[in-house]
Amino acid sequence: MQRGAPLLELRGISKSFGGVTALSGVDFTLEAGEIHGLVGENGAGKSTLMKIIAGVHTSFEGEMRIAGEAVRHRSARSARDAGIGMVHQELSVVPELSVAENVMLGVQPVNRLGLVDWPGMMRRARALLAELGINVDPRVPIGSLPLGMQQLVEIARVLSSGARIVILDEPTSALSPPEVEVLFGLLRRVRDSGRSIVFISHFLEDVLAICDRITCFRNGRLIETAPVPAIDKSWIITRMIGAGHEELEQGYTGEIRLDSKPGAPVVLACEAASGPGFREVSLEARAGEVLGIYGSMGAGQLDLARALFGRTALSGGRLSLDGRPLALRSTSAARKAGIAFVPESRRSMLFAQEPVYRNVSISILDRISRLWVKPAVEREIAQRHVEALGIRPPSVHRRLGTLSGGNQQKVALAKWLTHLPRVLVLSEPTRGMDVGAKEEVVRIVRALREQGIAVLVVSTEPETVLSLADRILVMKRGQVCEEFAGGTVSKDRLLAAA
Amino acid sequence: MSTSDSAVLPRSGGMGWLKGQLRNIAPFATLLVLVALFSIASPSFATLDNVANIARQVSVTAIIAVGLTFVILCAEIDLSVASVANAVGIMVAFFTLQDESVNIANIPLPGFAAILLALLGSLALGAVTAFGVTVIGIPSFIMTLAMLQIGAGICAMLVRGQIAYNVPAPIEMLGSGSIGPVPWIVVVAVLVLALGHVVLSYTRFGRYVYMVGGNREAAEYSGVNVKLVLAAVLIISAVCSGIAGMLGVAHFGSAQQDEFDNYLLDAISAVVVGGTSLFGGQGGIGNTVVGLLVLGVLNNGLDHVRIDSFLKILIRGLILLLALVINVYAQRLRAQA
Incomplete structure (x- = not known):
């Protein structure tokens, strides 16, 4: 180990996927004993960089040094052996196993007979948990613990496998405020023991509260790194979404006028509704208005949408x-x-093996036929939508699975357009679409709004909500935390609210 | 029209279409090969009499297999079909006047009442299965395993080790009578198969069955009442088994415990050998008919060529294994095509 070298050093990292640049020329350093925050919008490149560090992506340009020594991971396993551990947003604990077994997963101590040394395992798990200040009985099944505690145990597991660098992806998204405090306490203890943490999050308050330094990413580039006491939320947001003309083609950086219709009749109302992933949500969807619900991943708006259906x-x-x-x-x-x-x-909306027309007709089958199906009528209806929505190729007989993603999305929309609903709930309607396809979705949604439908657009992408909504609710940790109605809104205000 | 027709085919053209149709072609080819083999091996195989034999031999299986086709198209399974058939067959005998020699504490009723009660019995057994699967949420594999045991229990309780012989006159006629040269049971099997085909191919309910089997989540998100469809197919399966059970008792000439034991494997084999996908959504009664004929020809043909009767059992197992392999491969090829 070279004295004075940073724990992790990356130089000139570039990575592209099939011609699309995900990272270009990134220089990143992680000091020993620091908590380093990574912020940026979806697709800004932070997850790609972390996957390179964790050995998930093994082909990339540039060099990586750990404690001054050049390394090149061949696999996630060799990254782990080099002392890099990652805790994903979706926890990878085995719910049925005990806390101790989860902590020691893959590194269980064995006795001379090659059998699991249970007392030894309990002892070591207990010692590790005590050292980290995690107050939990190692014998209980981990699935019976609250999510926040499961996460702490998972971090303990990563540390028990000898990690010096722990990467946390959105660790606070599903936690309640007291759980966040417990997590932060643990992270500080880990830092003070000389290990380093990379903290990826959409929650800017959390990033500012726990991190020593923060790095902002935008469009695959590392924009700036700064120590925390020197910066605030608006500093971060400016760097995340960029200022000036380079982002103009994406729009939504300026003020967007909201075309709210407070006088329109309420179609769907939701009063203090709670369910899996959200609690005490009240909202009113009005006729002829597009209500956008924005929140970062795990904020509960997608769960709410499922419950509304x-x-x-x-x-x-x-x-x-x-x-x-x-x-x-x-x-x-x-x-x-x-x-x-x-x-x-x-995939959860369409029947890949069935022809296009059956995909379109499934949700109106009871309107066009009582006992007997009428394929001729179904095909005629489907043909109308295929033409109106510009679905390519324009054949209703083609097996759905052979269509491109954007065209499949149009078929998914088409199934609700024959007999117009009172309320249309769209979850991530433009995810993974190119600009042209996004514009078509905007056009279709506008047309539906003009016909008096109450439209709900639910998304984790601010652009989606900004481009479609007339009124915006922001959700955070399962609850509505802010409403933008009338007047104007901008992307930085939306991000600041979430 | 020619442009849209050609658009049905994937880009790979003829080969892709063949790959997609493998599940339909393979069973039919198997049938042709078996018929050719047995015709050469035995002069007594390819005779009109023997064709009638095969038809009669597969009739009971056919009626059970119709209901099972609905269940498997939904990507579920019903292991209770043979047991339910046995129980309902015994029920109809239980409600019929038996000879003095039969020592069963039965309840003789008029023929139509006995038939009605037995049918209601099959409906009730199907409803219990449907309740367990859709409302309580027990996987169909386990729920119908329990129903298999319950059916066996009902058989045991009703006949208590005895054998009953009499069934109501209409059942007697349909099970063992003939209309001219054609046995009534073959006519009934053909009618049930035809009805199953019409329901699956031309009705709204049939479409729902295919959609629920093809992608259950998508059906749910399209606002299809998936639980109702699943409940319906399980009840249809039980009623088909019940009809097969009543006619089967008349066909065999007696009602007793364990007399349908072979029919569970036969019915499942017929559906799967025919090419209906175990993953749901693909296949149909047409496939089941081919599957029934493959099994019928195989069982019957092996008798004609004087093969070791113990080897016969092994051969049936191997044929089933082969069909399963083709079934899984066909699924994979179709997904690629």
């Missing part, structure tokens, strides 16, 4: 449609009540 049950609160109470026991009840839903993943 009857996919998951509410545990509390009330729904009403046109002023009448609404109980959604199933998705078919929601559909019959006039609620339509397009989920964020196309």
Whole structure:
């Protein structure tokens, strides 16, 4: 180990996926004993960089040094052996196993017979947890613990495998404020023991509260690194979304006028609704208005959308449609009540093996046929949508799986357009689309709004909400924390609220 | 029209289409090869009499397999079909006047009442399975395993080790009578197969069955009442088994415990050998018919060529294994095509 060398040093890192540049010329240093925050929008390059560090991506340009020595990971395993551990947003604990077994997963001590040394394992797990100040019985199954505690145990596991660098991806997104405090206490102890932490988060308050230094990413470039006491939230946001003309083609940097319609009749109302992933959400969707619900990953807006379509049950609160109470026991009840839903993943909406026309007709089958199916009618309806939405190739017979992603998304939308719903809930409607396809979605949603439908657009991408919504709710940790109605909104104000 | 027709085919053209159709072509080719083999090996195989034999031999399996096709198309399974058939067959005998020699504490009722009660019995057994799977959420594999045991229990309780012989006259006729040269049971099997085909191919419910099997989550997100569809197919399966059980008892000439034991494997084999996907959403009654004929020809043909009867059992197992391999491969090829 060279004296004075940073714990981790990256020079000139570039990485592209099939011609699309994900990272270009990134120089990044991580000192021993620091908590280093990484911020940036989705697709800014921070996860790609972390996957390079953790050995997930092994082909890239540039060089990497750990404690002054050049390294080149061949796999995630060799990165782990070099002392790099990663805790993903989706925890990888085994819920049925005990805390001790999870902590020692893959490194269980064995006795002379090659069997698991249970007393030894308990002893070591107990010692490690005590050292980190995690107050939990190592014998209980980890699945019975709250999520925040599971996360602490997972961090303990990464440390037990000898990690000197721990990468945390969105560690606070699912935690309550007291749990966040416990996590921060643990992270400070880890730092004070000389190990380093990379803290990736959308929660700027959290990043500012725990990190020693913060690095901002934008469009695959490292924009700036600064020590925390010197900077604040607006400093970060400016660097995340960029200022000046280079971002103009993306729009949404300036003030956007909201075309809210406070006088329009309320179609769908939600009163103090709680369910898996969200709690005490109240909202009103109005006829002819697009209500955007923005929140970062895990903020609960996607869960809320599923509940509004009857996919998951509410545990509390009330729904009403046109002023009448609404109980959604199933998705078919929601559909019959006039609620339509397009989920964020196309695969969970479409039938890849079936022709286009059957994909379009499935949700209106009970309107066009009682007992017998009428394929001729289905094809004619589908043909109309294929032409109106510009679906390529324009054949209703083609197996859906052979269409491109953007065209599949249009088919997913088309199934709700024959008999217009009262409420249309769109979850991540423009995810993974190119600019042209996004504009078409905007056009379609506007057209639906003009016909008096109450549209809800739910997304983790601020651009999606800004380009579509007339009124915006911001969700954070399962609750609505701010509303933008009337007047104007800008992307930095939206990000600041989340 | 020619442009849209050609658009149906994937880019790879003919080969891609063949790959997509493998699950339909393979069973049919198997059938042709078996028929050719047995025709050469035995002069008594390819006779009109023997064709009638094969048809009669697969009739009971056919009626059970129709219901099972619905269940498997939904990517579920029903292991209770043979047991339910046995139980319902015994029920109809239980409600019929038996000879003095039969020592069963039965409840003789008029024929139509006995038939009605037995049908209601099959409906009730199907409803219990449907409740367990859709409302409680027990996987169908386990739920129908329990129902298999329950059906066996009902059989045991009703006949208590005895054998009953009499069934109501209409059942007697349909199970063992003939209309001219054609056995009634073959007519019933053909009708049930035809009805199953019409329901699956031309009705809204049939479409829902395919969609639920093809992508259950997408069906849910399209506002299809998935649980209702699953409940319906499980009840259809039980009722088909019930009909097969009643006719089967008349066909065999007796109602007793364990007399349908072979039919579970036969019915599943027929559906799967025919090429209906175990992953749901692909296949249909047409496939089941081919599967039934493959099994019927195989069982019957092996008798004609005087093969070691113990080897026969092994051969059936191997054929089933082969069909499963083709089934899984067909799924993979279709996903690629």
